[in-house]
Amino acid sequence: DQQVKQNSPSLSVQEGRISILNCDYTNSMFDYFLWYKKYPAEGPTFLISISSIKDKNEDGRFTVFLNKSAKHLSLHIVPSQPGDSAVYFCAASGLVEAAGNKLTFGGGTRVLVKP
Amino acid sequence: EAQVTQNPRYLITVTGKKLTVTCSQNMNHEYMSWYRQDPGLGLRQIYYSMNVEVTDKGDVPEGYKVSRKEKRNFPLILESPSPNQTSLYFCASSLYRGSNQPQHFGDGTRLSIL
Numbered sequence: 001d002q003q004v005k006q007n008s009p010s011l012s013v014q015e016g017r018i019s020i021l022n023c024d025y026t027n028s029m030f031d032y033f034l035w036y037k038k039y040p041a042e043g044p045t046f047l048i049s050i051s052s053i054k055d056k057n058e059d060g061r062f063t064v065f066l067n068k069s070a071k072h073l074s075l076h077i078v079p080s081q082p083g084d085s086a087v088y089f090c091a092a093s094g095l096v097e098a099a100g101n102k103l104t105f106g107g108g109t110r111v112l113v114k115p
Numbered sequence: 116e117a118q119v120t121q122n123p124r125y126l127i128t129v130t131g132k133k134l135t136v137t138c139s140q141n142m143n144h145e146y147m148s149w150y151r152q153d154p155g156l157g158l159r160q161i162y163y164s165m166n167v168e169v170t171d172k173g174d175v176p177e178g179y180k181v182s183r184k185e186k187r188n189f190p191l192i193l194e195s196p197s198p199n200q201t202s203l204y205f206c207a208s209s210l211y212r213g214s215n216q217p218q219h220f221g222d223g224t225r226l227s228i229l
Contacts (some may be wrong), residue, residue: 004157032215043119043205043220044158051215089157102148102173103218105157 003027004092006106014114019077021109023090026071030092034103035064035075038087047088048075080113087111117142121206121221128196129229136191136224138206146209147189148173148218149181151202158205164189165212196228 004025013019023033031052036044050057050064050073057064063076077084087110091103119140128134140147145166150158150173160173164183178200180192189208193200204224209216 002156006157009155034217036220041222043207043222045220046217049215049217091157102160102163103158105150105159107155107157 001026002107003030004090004104004106006088006090006109008109009107010110010112012112012114013080015082016079019075019080019084019111019113021075021077021088021090021111023073023075023106024071025073025092027092027094027104028071029094030104031095032093033064033066033073034091034093035062036089036091036105038089038108044089077111080111082113082115085111085113117219119206119208119219119221121204121224123224124222125225127227127229130197131195134193134196134226136193136204136206136226138189138191138221139187140189140206140208140219141187142208142210142219143186144208144210144219145186146212146216146218147183148207149179149189149191150205150207151175152205152223153202161191161204193226196226198228201226201228 034049035047037047038044048062066073087108090106148163149161152158162181164170206221207218209218
């Protein structure tokens, strides 16, 4: 049973518009959430994270929102650029998982930004 | 340049022929992990290591072995590979243990077991 789910396998958006990626989780013990970006033939690279004590974290064009009561987080990219075309993974960690340096990943969302 | 290096990047082999995927990091990181990526499942942890000579199982350890004899290296060993181990493998490292430690990933090793 997947504890972290990204229900949209793909997303297509026009350049300059907003991209919204969603992620749901079931384990209430998760206390840290991260987004990774992955280009073909490369490993995932860290993008942005949020602690469970916050509901928003912003870094340039990227903002992550966390709704703990709904066990839901989202990543907003504004404005979207063609270089943002990649697969985005949501990941979660908690005290137990951190002991093993483990991230629990969602299945990924492929984003295509059209010029 | 800070990096995690995996070799080989691609390998096609046959069932039962032992293979090793090497992983090396040059950032003096304590923590290293191996993940496998399968379609729709994201990345799942196979094994991890908290430091030299300290390793433990992740979520999907069956059929794999690891060792950590030096801080920088964390090889993944498939003693008797089977077709269900065909996957994309990633090695990762982080400086310390902790939820808020972003992990650095290698570029991946695509294994095909026939």
